Amino acid sequence: MDAIVVGAGIVGAAVGEALAADGLAVTVLDAEFPGAGTTSAAMGHVVVMDDSEAQFALTGYSRRLWSERAAELPPDVEDECPGTLWVASDEEELEHAVRRSHFYRERGVEAEVLDSAALEKAEPNLRRGLAGALLVHGDRVIYPPNAARRLLSNAVVRGALAERRVRVEAIEPGRVRVNGSWRETAIVVNAAGVGAPELTPGLAIEPRKGHLVISDRYPGFCRHQLVELGYLKSAHSAGAESVAFNLQPRATGQVLVGSSREFVGLDRSTNRRLVGRMVRRAVDFVPALAALSVLRTWVGFRPSTPDNLPFIGEVDEGVFVAAGHEGLGITTALGTARLLADLVAGRVPEIDPSPYSPLRPMPEAQHG
Amino acid sequence: MAEVFDVAVVGAGPAGVAAACRVAERGARVALVDEGFRPGGQIYRHREGRAPAAIGEWMARLARLKVDVIHRTAVHDALRLDGKFQLRAESVHLEARKIVLATGARELLLPFPGWTLPNVFSAGGLQALVKSGLEVAGKPVVIGGSGPLLLPVAATLAKAGAKVELVCEQARRASLARALPWLARSPRKLAEALSYQAAFGPSRYRTSTWISEAIGTDRLEAVVTNSARRVSCDFAGVSFGLVPNVELAVLLGCELRDGFVVVDRRQQSTVPGVFVAGEPCGIAGVDGALGQGLVAGDAACRDVTVTADVEAARGWYEYKPPPLLRSFALRHEVLELARADTVVCRCEDVRLSRFDPEWSAREAKLATRASMGPCQGRICGPALDAILGYGADCVRCPAKPATFESLLIPEDRK
Numbered sequence: 001m002d003a004i005v006v007g008a009g010i011v012g013a014a015v016g017e018a019l020a021a022d023g024l025a026v027t028v029l030d031a032e033f034p035g036a037g038t039t040s041a042a043m044g045h046v047v048v049m050d051d052s053e054a055q056f057a058l059t060g061y062s063r064r065l066w067s068e069r070a071a072e073l074p075p076d077v078e079d080e081c082p083g084t085l086w087v088a089s090d091e092e093e094l095e096h097a098v099r100r101s102h103f104y105r106e107r108g109v110e111a112e113v114l115d116s117a118a119l120e121k122a123e124p125n126l127r128r129g130l131a132g133a134l135l136v137h138g139d140r141v142i143y144p145p146n147a148a149r150r151l152l153s154n155a156v157v158r159g160a161l162a163e164r165r166v167r168v169e170a171i172e173p174g175r176v177r178v179n180g181s182w183r184e185t186a187i188v189v190n191a192a193g194v195g196a197p198e199l200t201p202g203l204a205i206e207p208r209k210g211h212l213v214i215s216d217r218y219p220g221f222c223r224h225q226l227v228e229l230g231y232l233k234s235a236h237s238a239g240a241e242s243v244a245f246n247l248q249p250r251a252t253g254q255v256l257v258g259s260s261r262e263f264v265g266l267d268r269s270t271n272r273r274l275v276g277r278m279v280r281r282a283v284d285f286v287p288a289l290a291a292l293s294v295l296r297t298w299v300g301f302r303p304s305t306p307d308n309l310p311f312i313g314e315v316d317e318g319v320f321v322a323a324g325h326e327g328l329g330i331t332t333a334l335g336t337a338r339l340l341a342d343l344v345a346g347r348v349p350e351i352d353p354s355p356y357s358p359l360r361p362m363p364e365a366q367h368g
Numbered sequence: 369m370a371e372v373f374d375v376a377v378v379g380a381g382p383a384g385v386a387a388a389c390r391v392a393e394r395g396a397r398v399a400l401v402d403e404g405f406r407p408g409g410q411i412y413r414h415r416e417g418r419a420p421a422a423i424g425e426w427m428a429r430l431a432r433l434k435v436d437v438i439h440r441t442a443v444h445d446a447l448r449l450d451g452k453f454q455l456r457a458e459s460v461h462l463e464a465r466k467i468v469l470a471t472g473a474r475e476l477l478l479p480f481p482g483w484t485l486p487n488v489f490s491a492g493g494l495q496a497l498v499k500s501g502l503e504v505a506g507k508p509v510v511i512g513g514s515g516p517l518l519l520p521v522a523a524t525l526a527k528a529g530a531k532v533e534l535v536c537e538q539a540r541r542a543s544l545a546r547a548l549p550w551l552a553r554s555p556r557k558l559a560e561a562l563s564y565q566a567a568f569g570p571s572r573y574r575t576s577t578w579i580s581e582a583i584g585t586d587r588l589e590a591v592v593t594n595s596a597r598r599v600s601c602d603f604a605g606v607s608f609g610l611v612p613n614v615e616l617a618v619l620l621g622c623e624l625r626d627g628f629v630v631v632d633r634r635q636q637s638t639v640p641g642v643f644v645a646g647e648p649c650g651i652a653g654v655d656g657a658l659g660q661g662l663v664a665g666d667a668a669c670r671d672v673t674v675t676a677d678v679e680a681a682r683g684w685y686e687y688k689p690p691p692l693l694r695s696f697a698l699r700h701e702v703l704e705l706a707r708a709d710t711v712v713c714r715c716e717d718v719r720l721s722r723f724d725p726e727w728s729a730r731e732a733k734l735a736t737r738a739s740m741g742p743c744q745g746r747i748c749g750p751a752l753d754a755i756l757g758y759g760a761d762c763v764r765c766p767a768k769p770a771t772f773e774s775l776l777i778p779e780d781r782k
Contacts, residue, residue: 033731040734145734216742216769257772270765272447276777283772290773295742296764297775
């Protein structure tokens with residue numbers, strides 16, 4: 001059976017790999033090159049999230065799949081397993097950390113609560129006087145562009161074709177249109193990220209812009225991915241603009257700093273004011289950061305959905321969607337691909353697919 | 369809030385100094401921001417109190433005028449903010465109503481086996497080191513690459529007592545000869561070229577010649593030329609041309625054509641209020657830079673047409689790629705010197721074999737980390753474009769490394 005995957009971001013690459021492994025004759029098309037879009041701008045934090053059972057199920061499943069293949073990832077994927085420290089500023093946030101630690105442990109995810117002294121010891125560059133932190137073991141950091149390239153090359157090894165600079169103009173059951181002519185295929189998977197709604201009208205995905213700032217190399221500056229516990233407030237804030245402290249040690253010794261969220265369409269310009277706020281927030285948590293040298297700032301567009309869950313499943317006869325992963329596309333690429341391949345093959349997936357159905361009812365978009 | 373200048377000029381080479389002087393002469397408030405210790409730029413880099421005669425009169429003119437000269441300050445970002453322009457550097461955010469970008473050019477370095485050995489420098493870099501005190505007296509030196517720059521560099525080395533063994537120009541003699549009619553119309557240029565050659569000895573200048581390999585264990589010991597001649601040397605200076613510094617112009621949204629900033633006759637870019645002078649709008653040498661600087665300075669403080677005297681100051685220069693530069697067009701042989709294991713990106717230690725000809729600059733960066741290091745692709749970006757046709761990568765702020773602190777907006781600083 002033929003399958004065309006539209007989009008060779010990390011999700012499309014993973015879907016291509018999974019379908020090829022099932023023996024389908026897969027072609028993965030990308031308008032630019034593998035990983036050129038949101039994947040190229042992503043932080044690469046593979047993280048188990050707990051803000052809903054459905055999100056936990058997909059992130060936990062996917063993280064397990066990443067860790068199972070860690071040994072086979074080439075060095076340029078820069079896979080490391082530093083864990084995540086969810087930092088609590090005050091006692092109220094620390095109570096939240098305790099509740100989250102219970103949630104994780106009940107579901108078999110290794111997590112512990114650090115008090116103020118233990119946090120200081122774990123991350124000496126964090127400011128003094130923080131209340132503590134939730135340490136989630138097993139969260140990983142990878143380099144997304146090369147992870148996507150790797151997944152796609154795995155697909156090619158299994159017989160898939162990968163075509164670059166091919167822009168798909170339309171999708172219909174049984175065919176896709178490229179340069180005005182139709183290419184026939186039994187299965188189509190729309191994995192076009194923020195571009196997915198153009199091909200599947202009505203799909204509630206909106207680009208949510210983010211900025212990242214990366215430093216020169218400072219090996220050992222921090223040891224864990226550091227995220228403020230208030231992060232979800234930013235991630236789910238209804239406001240037009242928000243920032244949260246999110247700092248990542250890269251395998252290169254560089255420090256990657258996020259995060260910002262805003263709805264401004266696909267405007268690629270750097271919002272210096274927002275970057276200023278974002279850096280301010282990071283420097284508040286890690287004062288020594290102020291003196292480090294910055295090499296670059298960039299922007300990316302998260303494919304966001306109204307209920308913060310991706311669209312994975314069939315929307316029309318033989319037409320599937322795997323898109324809308326917001327800021328969790330790197331984490332959930334492998335789980336998404338496995339789930340989608342199961343749905344295509346008619347197997348029972350390891351996790352319940354219904355929360356991610358593209359046909360589920362949507363709440364109204366909350367922002368302006 | 370900080371003071372708002374009428375005009376801020378970035379870069380204190382000939383174009384920037386001329387622009388700043390002109391603005392000050394018109395009585396407007398002007399800031400001149402530069403990375404160096406004193407004005408002069410790359411071409412007139414000098415030690416304290418030893419300004420070359422050619423720039424001396426401009427230094428005196430600058431000193432007489434009311435110009436806020438801000439040295440040792442690298443502008444890493446430029447943006448429009450509330451109807452003004454803001455220039456951001458490590459310790460200062462400057463605001464101005466108009467901007468003149470006179471950011472000069474850097475050298476094009478092409479990778480060849482051994483080019484990363486210690487004591488192999490860019491030609492201009494070696495010249496700058498000698499000017500700031502590197503001892504070369506009695507030491508054998510080879511200069512190589514292409515372009516007019518090789519001549520003054522070799523002359524500087526010779527005057528400092530170095531034994532200039534060879535000056536390798538990759539262009540063919542016949543190609544250089546095509547520039548003669550043009551040179552004949554610029555007798556001063558011709559005289560300059562001859563005086564440089566006299567300084568190091570005309571017989572040392574070889575056309576159709578290039579360094580195909582630099583040899584040494586822990587530092588440079590010899591170079592091998594394309595005719596398999598081995599020349600022992602302690603230092604080598606190599607440059608294949610100039611690459612305009614257009615990063616700030618791009619950040620401001622100025623349109624480029626063939627890698628240069630598009631300007632009108634008043635040196636205004638496609639972004640109103642942003643004027644550009646010197647190499648970023650076309651490699652044209654000192655005279656062109658000075659003339660364009662005056663025009664830009666004049667235009668930046670008035671909304672009327674440029675005055676006749678300033679128009680005349682453009683002198684011989686009217687920008688078309690000068691025939692001289694076409695004469696130095698790079699031959700395919702020098703674009704093919706790097707071997708599979710030759711380092712192309714020094715910051716990230718990426719070798720030629722990693723690159724796929726099918727890629728673009730951005731894909732190559734993402735896949736190999738080439739140009740992700742502290743030089744931000746200034747060196748390997750143009751080289752990869754020259755040898756693999758990758759095109760230019762996008763420009764992102766900060767255009768030069770800057771601290772996190774300096775990314776804070778002023779009211780957010782502690």
